[in-house]
Amino acid sequence: MRTSIAHLKRGQKGVIREFPDDLLPIKLLELGCLPGNEVELVQVAPFKDPLYINVNGSHIAIRRSMALKIELDLIEDIPSI
Amino acid sequence: MSKQINVALIGNPNTGKTSVFNQLTGLNQKVGNYPGITVEKKEGICKLPRGVKAHIIDLPGTYSLNTTSLDESVAVELLLNKNDKDHPDLAIVISDVENLKRNLLLFTQIKDLKIPTILVINMADRMARKGISVDIELLEKKLDTKIALVSTRKKIGIERLKELIADYKNLSIAPNVDTTVIAPEYFKSLQETFPKEDLYKLWLVITQDVNFMPLEKNLVKDASSFNTKSKSELKRLQQKETIKRYQFINSILKETYKVDINAAKGIKATLDKILTHKIFGYLIFLVILMTIFQAIYDWSSIPMDFIDESFAAASEWVKTSLPPGMLTDLIAEGILSGIGGIVIFIPQIAFLFLFISLLEESGYMSRVVFLMDRVMRPFGLSGKSVVPLISGTACAIPAVMATRTIENWKERLITILVTPFTTCSARLPVYLIIIALVIPEGRFLGLGYQAMTLMLLYLIGFGAAIISAMLLNKVLKIKSRTFFVMEMPNYKLPLLKNVIYTVWEKTKSFVFGAGKIILAISIILWFLGSNGFTDKYENAESIIEKRIQDEGLSAFNQENIANDIAVYEIALNDSIAKNVYKIGPEQVTDSIKSYQKELFEKAKHQEIASFKLENSYIGNMGKAIEPMVKPLGYDWKIGIALITSFAAREVFVSTLATIYSVGSDEEDTIKNRMSAEMNANTNKPLFNLASGISLLLFYAFAMQCMSTLAIVKRETNSWKWPLAQLVFMTLFAYIVALIAYQILK
Numbered sequence: 001m002r003t004s005i006a007h008l009k010r011g012q013k014g015v016i017r018e019f020p021d022d023l024l025p026i027k028l029l030e031l032g033c034l035p036g037n038e039v040e041l042v043q044v045a046p047f048k049d050p051l052y053i054n055v056n057g058s059h060i061a062i063r064r065s066m067a068l069k070i071e072l073d074l075i076e077d078i079p080s081i
Numbered sequence: 082m083s084k085q086i087n088v089a090l091i092g093n094p095n096t097g098k099t100s101v102f103n104q105l106t107g108l109n110q111k112v113g114n115y116p117g118i119t120v121e122k123k124e125g126i127c128k129l130p131r132g133v134k135a136h137i138i139d140l141p142g143t144y145s146l147n148t149t150s151l152d153e154s155v156a157v158e159l160l161l162n163k164n165d166k167d168h169p170d171l172a173i174v175i176s177d178v179e180n181l182k183r184n185l186l187l188f189t190q191i192k193d194l195k196i197p198t199i200l201v202i203n204m205a206d207r208m209a210r211k212g213i214s215v216d217i218e219l220l221e222k223k224l225d226t227k228i229a230l231v232s233t234r235k236k237i238g239i240e241r242l243k244e245l246i247a248d249y250k251n252l253s254i255a256p257n258v259d260t261t262v263i264a265p266e267y268f269k270s271l272q273e274t275f276p277k278e279d280l281y282k283l284w285l286v287i288t289q290d291v292n293f294m295p296l297e298k299n300l301v302k303d304a305s306s307f308n309t310k311s312k313s314e315l316k317r318l319q320q321k322e323t324i325k326r327y328q329f330i331n332s333i334l335k336e337t338y339k340v341d342i343n344a345a346k347g348i349k350a351t352l353d354k355i356l357t358h359k360i361f362g363y364l365i366f367l368v369i370l371m372t373i374f375q376a377i378y379d380w381s382s383i384p385m386d387f388i389d390e391s392f393a394a395a396s397e398w399v400k401t402s403l404p405p406g407m408l409t410d411l412i413a414e415g416i417l418s419g420i421g422g423i424v425i426f427i428p429q430i431a432f433l434f435l436f437i438s439l440l441e442e443s444g445y446m447s448r449v450v451f452l453m454d455r456v457m458r459p460f461g462l463s464g465k466s467v468v469p470l471i472s473g474t475a476c477a478i479p480a481v482m483a484t485r486t487i488e489n490w491k492e493r494l495i496t497i498l499v500t501p502f503t504t505c506s507a508r509l510p511v512y513l514i515i516i517a518l519v520i521p522e523g524r525f526l527g528l529g530y531q532a533m534t535l536m537l538l539y540l541i542g543f544g545a546a547i548i549s550a551m552l553l554n555k556v557l558k559i560k561s562r563t564f565f566v567m568e569m570p571n572y573k574l575p576l577l578k579n580v581i582y583t584v585w586e587k588t589k590s591f592v593f594g595a596g597k598i599i600l601a602i603s604i605i606l607w608f609l610g611s612n613g614f615t616d617k618y619e620n621a622e623s624i625i626e627k628r629i630q631d632e633g634l635s636a637f638n639q640e641n642i643a644n645d646i647a648v649y650e651i652a653l654n655d656s657i658a659k660n661v662y663k664i665g666p667e668q669v670t671d672s673i674k675s676y677q678k679e680l681f682e683k684a685k686h687q688e689i690a691s692f693k694l695e696n697s698y699i700g701n702m703g704k705a706i707e708p709m710v711k712p713l714g715y716d717w718k719i720g721i722a723l724i725t726s727f728a729a730r731e732v733f734v735s736t737l738a739t740i741y742s743v744g745s746d747e748e749d750t751i752k753n754r755m756s757a758e759m760n761a762n763t764n765k766p767l768f769n770l771a772s773g774i775s776l777l778l779f780y781a782f783a784m785q786c787m788s789t790l791a792i793v794k795r796e797t798n799s800w801k802w803p804l805a806q807l808v809f810m811t812l813f814a815y816i817v818a819l820i821a822y823q824i825l826k
Contacts, residue, residue, distance in 0.1 A: 022313050022316060025149070025566070026145075026147045026149075026316070026320070027145075027147070027149055027566050028566055029320055029323045029324075030144045030145045030147065030186055031144060031183060031568070032182075032183060032327075034323070034324060034327060043354070043357050043451075045357065045451050045452060045454065045455060046359045046362075046363070046452065046455070047455040049455045050454050050455065052353070052357065052569055056182070057179075057180065057182060057183070058180065058183055058568065059349075059568065059569040059570070059571075060569060061447070061450075061451050061454075061566075061567045061568075061569055062567075063565050066565075
């Protein structure tokens with residue numbers, strides 16, 4: 001299923017799809033946000049922003065606006081707790 | 082044999098780079114700024130085997146050589162610029178064993194610059210717990226380098242690292258990854274245009290966002306012969322480079338790095354769940370903030386009182402044991418009290434940085450930013466601005482120093498500029514005495530008017546900070562990265578050594594950085610307050626003595642002495658009646674007479690001091706600004722106090738005590754004297770509701786603190802920002818106080 005990081009539920013995972021070149025800052029790529037890598041949504045801050053994700057072993061926080069741009073293929077459906 | 086090797090420590094944030102630096106250099110370190118910018122420069126000396134010494138620079142943390150901030154460009158510039166006196170003979174890349182994959186990205190980039198590069202794998206003590214095993218020998222072969230497996234916590238591996246540094250000449254400088262394959266033709270034409278230059282170095286110069294090394298950048302721009310690329314094309318190539326490097330790293334780690342997925346990984350997840358929780362997260366943060374606040378506000382008052390008393394005693398000692406004269410006064414009242422005014426801040430600074438370094442070291446600070454980012458964003462502030470803003474309620478000086486943890490320069494600058502609006506503890510004595518004078522004691526809905534006024538003043542302080550932050554966010558045109566990516570590091574027990582170093586280094590940088598300015602201004606203020614233009618100042622003693630002979634003491638002092646004597650007489654007679662003393666009536670009269678004489682002498686000295694202050698340079702300045710402060714409801718006496726309290730706000734009270742020749746520091750006495758004071762211009766009490774509110778508001782907004790200005794100068798590395806602060810805050814305070822007085826009078 002096609003989705004974005006911002007649409008994940010806590011604990012859900014997805015694989016990053018190919019994205020256009022200018023979409024993300026290079027820093028995010030360096031931290032491991034590359035197409036084909038797995039992303040897990042770890043925690044959501046109050047007011048639903050920012051989001052705390054685990055991508056490729058890197059634990060990072062990004063803002064919702066950016067998370068919306070990163071498209072994923074959902075890999076497993078964990079029932080929400 | 083004493084050749085120094087230049088060594089650069091470089092690594093991702095949160096890899097324990099500073100711990101390695103501390104282990105290598107001990108206390109042989111120096112912290113300053115890179116010339117012209119506010120990026121912190123840490124360097125130190127390390128003794129190596131065989132009598133060699135290394136000069137070690139701790140470069141700002143970075144994830145790669147693709148710079149997005151000034152801090153990172155400092156690192157890249159040093160690595161690229163062979164002419165820099167600090168250009169490293171050897172680079173040491175510090176990595177964290179748990180994030181080795183990501184850390185190696187930076188390693189391969191530096192290796193490709195053909196600088197000898199050692200890899201340090203830090204936090205080796207965590208390997209067993211995390212089920213990680215690394216084949217070091219194979220990894221050394223694949224990366225073509227030497228590796229030191231280090232645990233700064235357990236003090237393992239540092240000796241081996243020193244050996245490796247001393248042997249740096251045996252390291253290979255062959256690159257890891259061939260970058261040119263991502264665009265062969267482009268790189269071919271680049272090489273043809275600059276046959277002498279290293280290709281990867283050229284590539285870095287071309288692709289950096291930050292404008293460094295203007296010469297080399299122009300060189301590249303001017304050359305029209307090779308086919309240039311558009312920005313987005315370059316960006317695509319950078320992405321390709323990153324992917325290429327990750328491919329290389331993944332292929333190596335597959336053979337050398339194993340993680341047992343069954344090993345414990347629970348603690349981080351559990352802590353995160355609690356610490357970033359919607360309710361508990363905020364509650365815990367609140368408790369931590371309160372503790373910090375309590376520490377700087379309450380706990381530090383004990384050492385502060387001690388410092389205060391010690392310096393007063395030292396000054397007294399100088400005055401009595403040195404021959405009287407200008408030099409003695411300079412030492413006792415100018416220099417000693419100036420130094421005292423610097424040292425007094427040390428407890429607050431030490432306490433705040435003790436807590437901040439604990440928060441940073443433990444990894445908790447990132448969670449604070451995570452919690453607060455959304456709340457602070459509309460004000461142009463960072464989640465990290467919360468700690469400085471709250472600690473500003475105790476004192477703005479450590480608070481401004483604490484903004485160093487905010488990486489984004491614009492957010493940091495805004496935080497520095499607005500922090501002095503929060504109600505610091507030095508405003509409190511001023512507030513308390515004026516509130517006691519002009520606000521009635523009654524209650525409304527169970528709340529005292531006086532307490533409510535004080536609370537309102539605190540709220541006004543925060544409000545001013547928040548609103549000016551919003552305005553500055555709109556007005557300041559500072560280019561800074563607009564995106565937000567923050568690593569959430571692992572939780573760690575803070576290393577005591579690192580905490581102590583931070584506290585020590587921050588205190589030192591305040592005392593020697595801002596201290597000079599504070600001392601200079603205190604000496605100037607002392608000079609202006611203890612010298613005058615006219616004979617009146619010089620002959621103050623004889624003028625006052627003559628006046629007292631002719632007219633007696635001032636009415637206030639006469640009344641006070643009469644009261645004191647009456648009380649004394651009653652107490653004395655009481656004691657005699659109770660047989661505590663056995664003395665005759667003559668002795669009683671003598672005793673009263675000698676007490677009266679003592680009080681008279683004291684009052685005389687106060688009147689002389691008051692006359693001297695009135696006729697000193699500062700006194701003349703106070704009179705000169707009277708026309709300006711008259712519309713605010715003040716007279717020249719308050720004018721003088723406004724000028725002297727520039728040293729520190731609380732000086733306002735003691736200056737008024739001197740002007741009104743009230744000898745005692747007793748707040749009630751000063752208060753009584755102030756409430757009796759009439760405004761010569763309006764013939765109403767000087768401290769009435771209108772002028773009182775006007776004074777309160779003036780002190781709420783004005784930048785009445787030279788020490789804050791000094792620290793802002795140090796932290797922003799320019800006079801521009803502290804001067805802007807001084808002008809805008811004072812102007813704003815003036816306008817608000819003016820409006821308040823004109824409406825209320």
